[in-house]
Amino acid sequence: MATQNAPGGTGKAGTTRNFKVWRGDESGGDLTDYQVQVNEGEVVLDVIHRLQATEAPDLACRWNCKAGKCGSCSMEINGMPRLGCMTRMSTFDENETVTITPLRTFPIIRDLVTDVSFNYEKARETPAFAPPEELKPGEYRMQQVDVERSQEFRKCIECFLCQNTCHVVRDHEENKESFSGPRYFIRAAELDMHPLDAKTDRKEYAQASQGLGYCNITKCCTEVCPEHIKITDNAIIPMKERVVDRRYDPVVWLGSKIFRRGKQNEAAQAQTPRDPDELGSVHSHAGASHEPEAEVGAERGVHWARQVPHPTAPPLDSRGRLAISEFTFDKAAAPSPFGDDVTFPLPAEGLNYSHPDQPRDKD
Known part of the structure; x- marks a missing residue:
């Protein structure tokens, strides 16, 4: 049997390696020592499966695709959060004891499975x-x-x-x-x-x-x-x-003073709000539309049953750069199109996963 040239080289077929695996549940547990055969090219999840097949059939571990695409086999290997199916045994020294523990941040259910x-x-x-x-x-x-x-x-x-x-x-x-x-x-x-x-x-x-x-x-x-x-x-x-x-950039603050954006905002807010249906096309502040009527309508909030602000791209000049007004506008962002009467987080039944035009149950 050939010897390894370096600690990070490929593993030898049939080599017995030392492992420490955390066993227990929410009431407590401890690390258990195991000696498991490791073959060339195997990953940590292979070792866990062999351990389940030989010495610890009751060892709990999540896994699904074994291809690094489902994220199920998350664990901590030698203290590092990793995927068991993507951590090759060849990355560890042949004489190194590999310690496998569950994710520390989440409550333990059993062995390597966390909530x-x-x-x-x-x-x-x-x-x-x-x-x-x-x-x-x-x-x-x-x-x-x-x-x-x-x-x-x-x-x-x-x-x-x-x-x-x-x-x-x-x-x-x-x-x-x-x-x-x-x-x-x-x-x-x-x-x-x-x-x-x-x-x-x-x-x-x-x-x-x-x-x-x-x-x-x-x-x-x-x-x-x-x-x-x-x-x-x-x-x-x-x-x-x-x-x-x-909110905090001094350049933006100075620009708002120079261009007197504050006074323009106050004038817009002082106007009497009108019915949103009379406002015509409403645009988001993300598109740098500073029309007073549109701003008043947006601040009142727009529900799905009414008109939703249109997301528009920032105005760019011929060189593809933002206009100076975008840097001096003193509002942090446009108000929510959901309206002021909606609070977050939304309950599960209130999440809008369907398109607003789809039929809905009416009260």
Whole structure:
């Protein structure tokens, strides 16, 4: 039998390796020592299956696709959150004891299985995609550049390794109520970048209700992502910047004073609100439409039964740059098209997964 040239080389067929696997349930448990045969090219999940077939038939472990696409076999291997099916045994030294434990952030059910329902609760709280009312299913059109902006975030397999490694909830259980975690920050960023999403206050919702301010961008979530999504650089940091740019940026504040935007806003707000049906076409502030009547109508809120603000692209000059008015406008973002009488998080029965034109039950 040939010997290995280096600790990180391919494993030898039939080599017996040392493992420590956490066994127990919600009442407690401990690490148990095992010696398991490891063959060349195998992954940690293969070892767990062999262990179940030989020494520990009652060992509980989640798995499904064994191809790194379902996210079921999330666990901690030598203290690092990883997928069991994507962690090759050849990455460990031949004499190294491999320690396998469940995800630490979530409650233990049994052995390597944890209760990850926290993540699904946060998913239900996140407002769904809100398409413009005037578009029918099949009529959605997007530029390829807009598709590419958010396509990266659609690669998420919901393994929840990023949620597990985030120290905001990993080390502080009390933060779970007010913190959604990196998985749902990229969801908010994806919808905020979506040109057909009529809900224009995604960033404000992320700050106020998802706990975006808790994140101090240590990039630990990015490091453990098996899909190599740049969670911190491409989602969390841009969302943080969008939250603060118009509220706290001194340049924006100075620009608003120079261009007297504050007085124009006060004049618009002082006007008597009119019926939304009389306002004609209403545009979101994201499109830099500063018409007083449209602004009054938008601030009153628009429900699905009425007219929804049209998402429009920012006005660009011939060089593809934003107009100066976009940098000096002193409103953080447009109000929600859902209206002021809707509070978030929405209950499960209130989530709008269907198109508004589809039949609904009437009271």
